Amino acid sequence: MRVLVTGAHGRVGEGLKTYLGDDEDYELTYLDREDHPTYDTHVADVADYEAIRPAFDGQDAVIHLAAYPLTDGTWDQVRESNLIGTHNVLEAAADAGIEQFVFASSIHAAGMYEAENAPELYELDFDLTVTHEDPERPDSYYGASKAFGEDWGRYYIEKRDYPEQFYAIRIASIREPPYDNPYGDAEKGVERGDWERGSDEYETQVKRLKGTWLSERDWVQLVELCFDDDELEFGVFFGTSENERGWFDIEHAKEVLGYEPRDRAEEWTDPPQELLEHVDANRED
Template sequence: MADELVLVTGAAGRVAGQLLPGLAGRPLRLFDRTAAQHEGAEVVTGELTDPAALERAVDGVGAVVHLAGNPAPTAAWEELRGPNVEGFAALLAAAARAGVRRVVFASSVHAMGAHEADGRVPVDAAWPPRPCCPYGATKAFDEAVATVASRRGPVSTVGLRLGATVPQPEERSQLASWLGPADLRQVVVRALQVDASRVHLGGYPAVSANTRQHWDLGPARADLGYAPELDSEAFADRVEDDGTDTVACPR
């Protein structure tokens, strides 16, 4: 498994920049609409919605870490549908045709944002998705379509509901949902490695071990073996007060 070719989509983005050092030593292929770079990695440049580019991207790949998409919780449906819905469905279909073993994909805590916004915390990952915005709704859809792909095989999927994935929290609203770089790397590697029989949920929260936790990490610990080591509390006295304790979108 350690020598299989791993495709990272959205490889020119911010999350990928924090993740890629954690995949050192693995054969890597990078895919993005803008040219991505990482030492020793193959590069395929193209659009998720271009079938020929996707075929090139998944050819010979053992596992995918799918990060490409529109990450904006404020985005309108028209801006999200191509990258987050059509693009992800196309990637899953291409991965299945190519015999890819595992697709780990970036969902978001916004898929469960309405639970958080309504004060139902810590959010249980087994509750039904309750997005707080169109962006969160695309992530909930992604979890559903990935579950279908997993059931049909041969690809198996692991959805990670990433929290605020930044090197360090900068606003009060990020303290409950921060995912620090070392924990990002750990949870993605765990998700690449975990046996498919252990994956029971469409999406697992991926946040650090924050003192002000809004996300129950029990299932991620039990199923994926995720053992986060970082805590946003170390930065709590330095963050800007943006007036809220949640990442959920306001009503």
């Protein structure tokens, strides 16, 4: 299968390269606005339709990752990459006759559920489950842009010939190694000098990530399951690992796609030694 990955050199794209880059079942093509010393890249900004259009020819599927990625983004920052860019990528996929489209949405499309319930939400006994059927509740321009992308995808499915299948994965928290574990955010704060291990701030970050963590290998499994599916036309799925503290429903992904998370946040009771050594070597005092 030939797969075009937009925004390929960002954090979310790294897991795809690690797990699928050498897989004989996939031929990945990378599109990014910056070149890469290792990976052959079609260099273009998704906000420029004419520049990106040639990369779509001959592809079987698209994984659309390119976006301004932060919740503090202003309207001007989000508009070009997340709104115009997503429209351009969908239009290019439609024009090229690409059948499958995987959209990197975000839990921030429903982020107000967390905003109004945190930090109590991070405790194991908090009773809240948000499903794909609950209303979109964006918490930022970024979150709203992801909700827009989901709705735009539904429009293309229902009104255009291509893509034929659209999957929105509301990604929670993907972290690159050595931070790819429930202690990653807390240890990043230690590394920056924001707090100390064992502090209240540290423990809050651990609890939150134990609710939102999506390991790289579970993220890639979700993508592959979308590619393997030949029935669904449009679907929205929350993307986390098997997290007891999680408030976003992953049963829908299990039932519809056959998702079987390999990683479980509560199995982690301490940060891995590799992470501790990395942070201690690089921490800002």
